[in-house]
Each structure stands twice: as C-alpha cells, then as structure tokens.
Amino acid sequence: MDFVLGGAAACGACLFTNPLEVVKTRMQLQGEMKSRGTYRVYYRNVFHAFYTIGKVDGLAGLQKGLVPGLFYQFFMNGVRLGSYAIIESAGYIHTNGRVSAVKTTLAGASAGVVGAIMGSPVYLVKTHLQSQSTSSIAVGHQHRHEGMIHALKAIYRQHGILGLWRGSSAAIPRVSIGSATQLSTFSSSKELVVDLKVFPQDSWLVPLSAGMISSVMVVLAMTPFDVVSTRLYNQPVDQMGKGQLYKGFSDCFSKTLKKEGLTGLYKGLGASYFRLGPHTILSLFFWDELRKLYQKLR
Numbered sequence: 001m002d003f004v005l006g007g008a009a010a011c012g013a014c015l016f017t018n019p020l021e022v023v024k025t026r027m028q029l030q031g032e033m034k035s036r037g038t039y040r041v042y043y044r045n046v047f048h049a050f051y052t053i054g055k056v057d058g059l060a061g062l063q064k065g066l067v068p069g070l071f072y073q074f075f076m077n078g079v080r081l082g083s084y085a086i087i088e089s090a091g092y093i094h095t096n097g098r099v100s101a102v103k104t105t106l107a108g109a110s111a112g113v114v115g116a117i118m119g120s121p122v123y124l125v126k127t128h129l130q131s132q133s134t135s136s137i138a139v140g141h142q143h144r145h146e147g148m149i150h151a152l153k154a155i156y157r158q159h160g161i162l163g164l165w166r167g168s169s170a171a172i173p174r175v176s177i178g179s180a181t182q183l184s185t186f187s188s189s190k191e192l193v194v195d196l197k198v199f200p201q202d203s204w205l206v207p208l209s210a211g212m213i214s215s216v217m218v219v220l221a222m223t224p225f226d227v228v229s230t231r232l233y234n235q236p237v238d239q240m241g242k243g244q245l246y247k248g249f250s251d252c253f254s255k256t257l258k259k260e261g262l263t264g265l266y267k268g269l270g271a272s273y274f275r276l277g278p279h280t281i282l283s284l285f286f287w288d289e290l291r292k293l294y295q296k297l298r
Contacts, residue, residue, distance in 0.1 A: 002089075005294060006081025007074035009286035011265045013279045014073045019062035020275035022067065023049045025130040027268030028230045031139030031157060032246065033259050056134050065129040068122040068148045073283075075120030076175070081287055083111035084183050098193050104184035106165040112179025116171040121164035125151040127233040141236045159241035166241060167233035169249045173223035181221040182214050186284050189213040207288035211281035218280050219273045224265035226272060230254045 010202035014021075023046055031039040043049035046287060075263050084129040087093060128143040128151055155163050189210035219298045232252050235245040236269035256264045 001294060002083030002085040002291075003078045006085065009081065010073035010077030010283045011070050012286045013282035014066075014069050014161065015280060017275050017279040018066050018069050019050070019076070020046075020278070021126075022053060022062055022064050022130045024226075024229055024268050024271040025234075026053065026133070027181060028227045029234060030263075030267070031260070032140055032231060035259060036261075036263075037131055042139060045235075046274050049271065051169070052137055053133070056137050061133065064132065065126040068126040068129065068151075071120045071148070072122040072126055075122070076115040076171055077283065078115075080115030080179055081174070081283075084179075085112060085291065087111070088187070088234045089216050093187060099187045101184055104251045105180045106186045107181030109176040111183070112176040113172055113245045116175035116259045117165075117168060120168040120171050121152065122148070122231050124155070124164065124167055127167075127230055131234050134209060136241050137161025140231075140234050143234075147180035158239075162185055163237075163241050166237065166243075167229065169253070170225065170229035170232040173249065174222065174229040177225055178222040179220055182280060182284070182296055183212040185217045199261055202292075204285070204289060207285050208281065211284040214284065215277040215280035217275075219269070219276045222276065223269055223272045224253070226255065226276075227265055231256070231292045244276060269291060 008047045022216055023043070027043050027046070027049055028247065030041065030043055050062070057064075078109065084107055093103045093107055095103065125145070125148050128145055129148070131140045132142055133139075134220060138277065143151070151166065155166075159166070186207075187210075193206050194201050194208050199209070228249060231247055232243065232249065237243055246255060253265070260267070
C-alpha cells in the first residue's frame, strides 16, 4: 500500500504540472551545444514558452507526454516514496527520536536509485514526446513517435531491450540527488514546523509548508542533472544505439559546461521551479495526507 499511495500522490501532482514539464523540456533543449547569441530563441521565458506552445501546438501540445508521464510518476515515485515510507516506518531515519540528516539523505538517495531504474523507459518516451513540436518552434532532436506504445515498440525494435534504458546513466544521479534532497529536507522541515508550533501537529499545513521549503532546495540541487538527463534521453542515436551527441553523463555535463557555460546547466531554471516546485509541494502533500487517511481507515 505504501507503493500505491506514493504512486497515486505523484500522479495527482502530474496532472497539474505536466504542461510545465513540456515547457521545461523545450527550454532545456533550446540552444543545445550552441553558444549564447548563436541560435534562435523560440522560448524567452517560462510564460512566453507556455504561450508559444499553446498558440502553435494548441492546448493539447501543453499536455504532450501525459500518459508516459503518469506511468513514470506511478512506477518511479511509487517505488521511491514507498521504499522511503517503509524505511521511515521502521524507524531507520531517526537517531534518538529525531530526524537524522545523514540517514534521511542516504534513504532518499537509495530509494531514488531504485525508482530511477524502474521508471527509465517511460521517462525516455516522455522526453521524446514532449520535445516533439511543429517545425516552426522545434528544438532538439525530433523523434516523431505517434504515442507511448508506438515509441516503446519502435525503440525496442531498433535497439533491443537495453535501448529502453538508454539515458539511465543520467537518470540515476538526477533522481538520487533530487530524492535525497527532497525527502531529507521534507522530513527535517516537517519536524521544524512542528517544533516551532506554527500549526497544529496534525494540520495539513504542516506537510504543505515542509513541501514548499523542500521544493526550493530540490530545484537548486537537481536542475543541472535534469538538463543533462533531458539531453541524453532526447539525443539522436546511430544504428547501434549509441548517442550521436554525447557518450554519457560526464561527457554531456562537460560539453554543456564548456560550450554554454554554467548558465547552460541551469537552462530553464524558472521553468524547472514552476514545474518541480508545485510538483514537489503537491506530491509530498498528497503523499502525506493519503498516508494519514490510510492509517485512519485501517
């Protein structure tokens, strides 16, 4: 049930934040491997990107990749949050009755690694679909899939079962660092809010406040890894399934840093917060409330 509750909470958040995921993906791919000022800027900021995609691709364009996005959230976050809930319930994240920063970080990172491996194939497809757009505003490589099932079949047919896990070398550090930051700061922030007695201990405002604090830290820690992950998943590949732009995580990281500077690794930061921020707040809030409801109904 811990896995189901974690997955359900993440899916609930995904319904609201998927358009922002589309915007974030496009902004992270814009100007890929090009120096500032040498490429056309289709998306000036998160609001302009939202408007442009809606105008050119239509409202449906803002929900591209929703189906694989929901599958990804259910399996990845179901495993991640479910694993963490089991670790937390067993008392492994506490030392002398208090939340341990070291233990929560290790538990969050471990849960993130498992979740990233589980969800990698649908994250690959989600990225491909969300980058697809009308040629007049296209950025990054265009894969031209017709949907999630078509994409999974096409990738498997061309590159075999291992092709479905292409890009996972970036997904593991991305999710493990994001998960460690998110869950450790969420647990610590919840404890802090309760200690300060700002709200009653059982109030829904406690997890909501903790989620808001956690969201800021997650975006700052995760964005460079998110940019690298998006680019590795979306890059074109040869007949052998090898990337034509990057050899792997470290190669993509170093090339982006060298060609585009530090700002290249933080491309789409605003979009990242508008997506990751609400998603972190909503998913952690839904997760905490669903767990409390389940405990009452048992």
